[in-house]
Amino acid sequence: MTTLDRPGSGYAALQPLSSSPGAYLPATPSTTQWGRLPSDADAPVLTVDPGTTVVVDTVSHEGILEDQGRDPVAFFAGHGVGRDRVLDDAVLIAAEGEHDRTGGPHVVTGPIEIRGARPGDLVAVRIGDLVPRTDYGVISSRHGRGLLPERFPHGNSVFCLVENLTRGIAQARATLPLTAGAGSRPVRFPIAPFLGVMGVATPGSRLSSTPPGLHGGNIDVRLLVTGTTLFLPVQVAGAGFYVGDPHFAQGNGEVALTALEAPLRATLTLGLVPKEVAQERFSGVRGPFALTDEFLVPTGLDEDLDVAVSKCGENAVAMLGSVFGMAPELAYAYLSAATDFEISQVVDLVKGSHARIRLSDFPFSTISAQEFVR
Structure with missing residues (x-):
């Protein structure tokens, strides 16, 4: 993995909440699915009325996957990240979560039942605050995929520290090295957090988390930032809404397989548009x-x-x-x-x-x- 020899930014990791004044959905082995998306056979992990605002924690798959050792404490320690800056829920999911490797790599939080949702309705997801839970993330190319697999056939991951997060997202800049090796000058670019996966449950078997579809899922549209409303066509009663694949930044195309993958705490208001x-x-x-x-x-x-x-x-x-x-x-x-x-x-x-x-x-x-x- 390519990394910069740089200290942390002083940004405290957003660990799971012990309590919340409103609706809150943590990311745990029992509230997430790893590799596949919810179907109509999955019981909701949270049920809300239309118009409810929910705070949802998401966990990035980067740092917990099998080819990264499935041990985020050890993985990120190799890049100067102390245990206090590694998310407890990422550690727990890596240790106890069941990853269906016939599907994709993503950890999705949900499903959330929206009372009264029926096929033909639209779920309207009003995207509120998207708060980084760490001050670092990973960009990866692996499995012979991406836009240029012939030129970059082997796995490569780039560790990125985010500077100035304590000053707010507008001032924050992600960094990656200009060249491999110690002492490299950093390249800096702005972040614009969004959720790559937002979708609704489908009838039948669980779908892989990788390909998007009419249900949404892994659509990776970087315009879905704070202030945007995403509309998703309901497929099954109750909708079965879920989120995952959090990003700090992405260019249109996401050419190297992933963009800057890193965990977010999302505030989402879940409404319905009647059929x-x-x-x-x-x-x-x-x-x-x-x-x-x-x-x-x-x-x-x-x-x-x-x-x-x-x-x-x-x-x-x-x-x-x-x-x-x-x-x-x-x-x-x-x-x-x-x-x-x-x-x-x-x-x-x-x-x-x-x-x-x-x-x-x-x-x-x-x-x-x-x-x-x-």
Whole structure:
């Protein structure tokens, strides 16, 4: 592993809470699944009413995986991290958690039942504070995957310290070395925390945590930061919402297999859009989509990246029609002239694309998540 010989930032690790004034879901072997996603056969680990705000702890898979020794204390000690800066829940899950290695690497917290949720509804996840639980993380390339597996076929992990976290996320900078070896100068880049995995349970067997789908899951859309609302189509009664794969930062594409993976404490408000409202206001839009202060964000998912972008385009045309009443041929022209289509990720078996439709281009029509959510 490549690392910098640097001291800690003085940021105290956010260990599991002993108590909470509101709804709180810790990450434990009994409240998480490792490698696969919840299905309709899984009992909820928490049940809430629509509109409830929940604080959820997430654990990163980096540092606890089998090829890293499945011992985060020893793994991170090799990079100058003392025991007090290693999360107790990461240690417990590494020791006692059951990792289904036929699935993916991710630890997901959940499922959370939302009372009254039914297939056809949309779960509206309002993303509040996303607080780093440590001041370090890991970027990995392994298993002959990533954008350039022929050039980088062997596993490589880069340990990243985050500086200035005590001053807040806006001032924080992640660091990684310019070259291997002691004394290397650091490269610094800003962090923008988000959850790579947010999804709802599916009928039947548990799905691998790696490929995303209409249920959401490992969509890895870096726009899903604090202040954004993610909409997920309910697949089973109660929704079975879950989160995982926390990131401190990611570039569009996530080309090396992972981005800067590191644990977060997430504050999320879980609302519902009734089926009738969803059909009226988002007719023809399939799969997850998001609403930020600036953009409507449709997505497209497929094993073929060309098809994923095409599906994103279809969803964007449908969204412009259902939300703003725009004619399809004019929507298509508008998208070509004014909308960025971006690659979410190319490394999760099912590739992803998302588009950024500027809300300010439609000043005659205001849109907010609250007008849909019940």
